[in-house]
Amino acid sequence: MAKQNAFYAQSGGVTAVINASACGVIETARQHGDAIGTVYAGRNGIIGALTEELIDTSALSDQQVQQLRHTPGGAFGSCRYKLKDIDSHRSQYERLIEVFKAHDIGYFFYNGGNDSADTCLKVSQLADAMGYPLKAVHIPKTVDNDLPVTDNCPGFGSVAKYIAVSTxxxxxxxxxxxxxxxxxxxxxxxxxHAGWIAAAGGLAGHKEGDAPHLIIFPEIPFDRATVMARVDDCVKKFGFCVMVVSEGARYADGTFLADAGTTDAFGHKQLGGVAPTLAGMIKQDLGHKFHWAVADYLQRSARHLASATDVEQAYAVGAAAVKLALEGKNSVMPTIVRTQDTPYAWEIGEACLSDIANVEKMMPRDFITPDGFGISELGRQYLSPLIQGEDCPPYVNGLPQYIRLQHQLVAKKLPDFEP
Amino acid sequence: MAKQNAFYAQSGGVTAVINASACGVIETARQHGDAIGTVYAGRNGIIGALTEELIDTSALSDQQVQQLRHTPGGAFGSCRYKLKDIDSHRSQYERLIEVFKAHDIGYFFYNGGNDSADTCLKVSQLADAMGYPLKAVHIPKTVDNDLPVTDNCPGFGSVAKYIAVSTxxxxxxxxxxxxxxxxxxxxxxxxxHAGWIAAAGGLAGHKEGDAPHLIIFPEIPFDRATVMARVDDCVKKFGFCVMVVSEGARYADGTFLADAGTTDAFGHKQLGGVAPTLAGMIKQDLGHKFHWAVADYLQRSARHLASATDVEQAYAVGAAAVKLALEGKNSVMPTIVRTQDTPYAWEIGEACLSDIANVEKMMPRDFITPDGFGISELGRQYLSPLIQGEDCPPYVNGLPQYIRLQHQLVAKKLPDFEP
Known part of the structure; x- marks a missing residue:
């Protein structure tokens, strides 16, 4: 097999551990220098392939690559950009293949969620149709934990740990x-869409009365009167009430609480923010003194509190993607297979992209308690292993020592292209 | 000197390290069993003294006391309750002395901010006037870092580290x-009132272009047009703009950007929601896509990310309070004295409560850059040492192992009292 280059791109919302997957890809590729030449990374994800902005990762020292393992964000840039429909915008896909051809790229590693699994599959199919030999492997990543087949998605375990500890x-x-x-x-x-992250808040409590006292899942239609009665009961019984609320919380008719055109406790028109919306209800209906927090990006970038299990799995799927490609596999995704709950054990499996693309895994109803406000033992059994272990980054001067890469771009060989 | 008991109470908003001070008090008192009998802790702060709800800390094992050092929140309960004016409500103060007398309490350790320093001073003065021998020592604690005389306040270093790392x-x-x-x-x-915590966000950046690009301080009058122009410039120049905004951000006329219109138990205005307010302006004036986070209690309870310097200082002021009392000192507060910036060195000093009570230390203007949107080198020099070092709590099952005490109350000896 002739030596060929590889292309790696990060897609969609970044996580605390997506760079650990990048580290797994690059380190493993370097171990197979006989088969893989240079690993190019797309600047700002797949857009970098379309615009031929390729970052030469061979310019990175082994130590720099190692540092990716403990660095949050997307080191090469990610993007919210979905390739258009292949039938009406075939030229976009053809452009990708042209760029791959121009840079002798035989391996395509795409690190993302549902949308990117779909893109990865389509690129693979088009390469095939065009007679271009390409091994396309998708690497799972999403804090939303909504990819099918795999036990969980790298990125989720760390946000779960952050939410559990913060709660x-x-x-x-x-x-x-x-x-x-x-x-x-x-x-x-x-x-x-799914309450996986909210569910993780449930790990903070162990017995009746422990916080969080109420979890508001997108899966359970929100009924104001029921929730307010529960909050009030809780305050009366325990003296306080801690709620973890999913941004996707919605009424029975599907309207999001945060999009309901309401005003917050301060009379300001809502700009998104289910927490202040709920706070407003509590003020109006119950009059209890409240506080609210919106973790937003803090939760998915908190590498300082990453789950060691998550970091290991993120690295492992990156490494496995390279191995699968070297075995000649195409249109596949490495998965995490849970082999045992207690003690937790897992191994790397493999799934066809056609089983992954555009399929959203919802949280099973039986992970939620019958009343709809907590996690069941089954839910806890699933979630708990994913937050195990700590993986502290090195600190210098009181701050984590994260790496910020200088993006060294490869010389372009093709005419400009407007994505 | 006859052996007497001690009373310890936590006051006001709790911090990630207030229990480290409690640990310092109890461990040091145990080392001086010849002079100090039992340390009683007020259940829910000073209210516990008024209602004679005293927690017997001698029921805690040495190991449990040790665990307080790494446990956030207020282990004995704190309160937002300010004793009323001594002239019109003398009976409240007299009640405290009665309770102290009934339980042979000769040492009063009050762990809080400005308000509690004032209370501690008044209790000391009244005890003196009533001829009751009492050594009253205030232990500094506040995330707001606004106590005078002391270099900094235990609790601040950890919230500063949390904000710097999160940014x-x-x-x-x-x-x-x-x-x-x-x-x-x-x-x-x-x-x-003061931008100390917002300033800490500035530690995340080191050079031109680094985030945070704008800090909005309460000290600098907010001018919408100027801020919006800066945000827009920043987006054009760097591609993005990160802002750290103090909840106390206000216009030139003193109006808060986000005024909740409600007041807390101390009569302070309850603020919240400056982030969504600012986001609204960005949407209206610039149209840029935005996200916002409100850290709220997460920032002051994040013991998992505590500053080791802060933990040491919190413990040290607790220990020093006991030593000062044993030396016969009264109406004093142990302080932190900075003896050197680089490398940072500090020692424990001592201040008269009359110099502390009700005095608010504002951030010097020269800690802020001339343009009003960042921290100066002088500010960095002051702040940076306070976030140095990590002090990770032990973890079990992926979560920090914090202690939650069972409050064992001492039998009451006095008639009921309505505070």
Missing amino acids: QEAAMDIESMCATSTKVFILEVMGR | QEAAMDIESMCATSTKVFILEVMGR
Whole structure:
């Protein structure tokens, strides 16, 4: 087999561990220098392939590549850009193949979620149709944890750990003050369609009365009266109430709480923000003193609190992608296969992209307690292993020592292209 | 000197390290069993003294006391409750002395901010006037860092580290996506009157162009046109803009950007929501895609990311308070004295409560850059040492192992009292 180059790109919302996957790809490729030449990374994801902005990762020292393992964000730039429909915009896909051909790229590693799995599959199919030999492997990544087949998605374990720890810590703060101060605390977390991240907040509690007292899942239609009654009961019984609320919380008719055109507790028109919306209801209906937090990007970039399990898995899927490609596999994705719950054990598996692309894995109803406000034992059994272990970055001067790469671009060989 | 008991209470907003001070008090008192009998802790702060709800800390094992050092929140309960004016409500102060007398309490350790320094001083004066021998020592604690005389306040260093690290991490996330996604990110932080916490965000950046690109301080009057122009410039120049905004941000006329219209138990205005308010302006004036986060209680309870320097200082002021009392000192507060910037060195000093009570230390103007949107070298020199070092709590099952105490109350000896 002639030696060929590889192309790697990051796609969609970045995570605390997506660079650990990049590290897995590059280190493994370097171990197979007989088969893989240079690993090029797309500047700002797949856009970099379209515009022929390729970052030469061979310019990175082994130590720099190692540092990617503990660096959050997307080191090469990511993008929210979905390739257009292949039938009406075939030229976009053809351009990708042209760029690959111009730079002798035989391996395509695409690191993302549902959309990018679909793109990866289409690129692979078009390369095939055009007679261009390409091994296209998708590398799973998404804090939303919504890819099918794989047990979980790298990126999720770390955001889960962040939300569990933050809920635990904030709850201790509130509990110690609740006699004379805040009675209700609301933490808004990500997850527009599925409640995986909100569910992780449930790991902070272990027994009746522990925070969080209520989790508001997108899966459970929001009923204001029921929720308010629960909050009030909770304040009466425990003195305080901690809520973890998914940004995707919605009414039975599908309307998001945050998009409901309401005003917050301060009378300001809402600009998104389910936490202040809920706070407004609590003020209006119950009159309890409240506080709210919106973790937003903090949750998915918190590499300082990454799950060691998540970091290992993110690295492993990156490394496995290279190995699969070298075995001649195409249109596949390495998966995480859970072989045992306690103690947790996992191994790397393999899935066809046609089983992954555009399929969204929802949270099973039985991961949620029957009342709809907590996680069940089954849910806990699934989630708990994913936050195990700590993987602290090195610190210098009190701050994590993350690497910020200078992007060294390869000389262009093709005419400009407007994506 | 006859052996007497001690009373310790936590006051006001809790911090990630207030229990480290409690640990310092209890461990040091245990080392001086010849002079100090039992340390009683007020349940929910000073209210516990008024209602005679005293927690017997002698029921705690040495190991449990040790665990307080790495546990956030207020382990004995804190309160937002300010004793009323001594002239019109003398009975409240007399009640405290009665309770102290009933339980043979000769040492009063009050762990809080400005308000509690004032209370501690008044209790000391009244005890003196009533001929009751009491050594009253205030232990500094406040994330707001606004106590005078002391170099800094335990609790601040950890929230500063949390904000610096969170700003750094979120900035890496945004930078990697800004070509096609979010251009402006706003992190709202605590600090009603002084911009100490917002300033800490500045530690995330080191050179021109580094995030945060704008810090909005309460000290600098907010001018919408100027700020919007800066944000827009920043997006044009760097592709994105990261802002750290103090909850106390205000216009030239003193109006807060986000005024909740409600007041807390101390009569302070309850603020919240400056981040969404600013986001609204960015949407209206510039049209850039934005995201915002409100760290709220997460920032002051994040013991998992505590500054080791802060933990040491919190412990040291607790220990020093006991030693000062044993030396016969009264109406004093141990302080932190900076003896050197680089490498940072400090020692424990001592201040009279009359110099502390009700005095608010504002941030010097020369800690802020001339343009009003960043921290100066002088500011960095002051702040940087306070976030040095990590002090990770132990983890079990992926979560920090914090201690939650069972409050064992001492039998009451006095009639009920309505505070």
